[in-house]
Amino acid sequence: ETGVTQSPTHLIKTRGQQVTLRCSSQSGHNTVSWYQQALGQGPQFIFQYYREEENGRGNFPPRFSGLQFPNYSSELNVNALELDDSALYLCASRRPGPETEAFFGQGTRLTVV
Amino acid sequence: AQSVAQPEDQVNVAEGNPLTVKCTYSVSGNPYLFWYVQYPNRGLQFLLKYITGDNLVKGSYGFEAEFNKSQTSFHLKKPSALVSDSALYFCAVRDSYGNNRLAFGKGNQVVVIP
Numbered sequence: 066e067t068g069v070t071q072s073p074t075h076l077i078k079t080r081g082q083q084v085t086l087r088c089s090s091q092s093g094h095n096t097v098s099w100y101q102q103a104l105g106q107g108p109q110f111i112f113q114y115y116r117e118e119e120n121g122r123g124n125f126p127p128r129f130s131g132l133q134f135p136n137y138s139s140e141l142n143v144n145a146l147e148l149d150d151s152a153l154y155l156c157a158s159r160r161p162g163p164e165t166e167a168f169f170g171q172g173t174r175l176t177v178v
Numbered sequence: 179a180q181s182v183a184q185p186e187d188q189v190n191v192a193e194g195n196p197l198t199v200k201c202t203y204s205v206s207g208n209p210y211l212f213w214y215v216q217y218p219n220r221g222l223q224f225l226l227k228y229i230t231g232d233n234l235v236k237g238s239y240g241f242e243a244e245f246n247k248s249q250t251s252f253h254l255k256k257p258s259a260l261v262s263d264s265a266l267y268f269c270a271v272r273d274s275y276g277n278n279r280l281a282f283g284k285g286n287q288v289v290v291i292p
Binding site: 069071096098100105106107108109110113115120121123155157163164166167168169170171172174 | 182210212214219220221222223224227229268272273274275278279280281282283284285
């Protein structure tokens, strides 16, 4: 196991609702990224947080937002849920620097109905 | 923007035979390359990475990968496949310019036949 924990593991929401996903990073890691993995696809980068600031964002609309806390844990918030938001959401933590490997949590399976 | 191509959807190999999973990449500047494995309903597990130096990188569980700059490839290999190696394998790249995004390929399903 990586030491990155995500909650909840599964979630069912109705279209138009809002959802918050949570992630605890591995000890010593101050950089947290979130990815969306649709069924049968590779993970897609949503955004990254470093020292509580967003410092990189993928091609996702503003209704995807996040936070990082002083203990480096993080939240992903999605407003106005759409059916296409159904996916596995992965959190990854790492030390800073482009050469460092990311360690992933087990993911949160979000189903929007 | 960086990108990865994994041309095969599924790789079938007999147990005990060599396993190769192909990956080509596109990136500005020097690439940082990674391989991950994913088991059903689980997160991604890090296998190995190439940063610089020796083109042959050794990683976890007997896996290795060969970096080829001229062919922009980073193929994953294992000399003798096990049934337990059956999983989904992802190649990923990050550039050296401070772009924080890890770009993943679509993944390759590896099936090791007993």
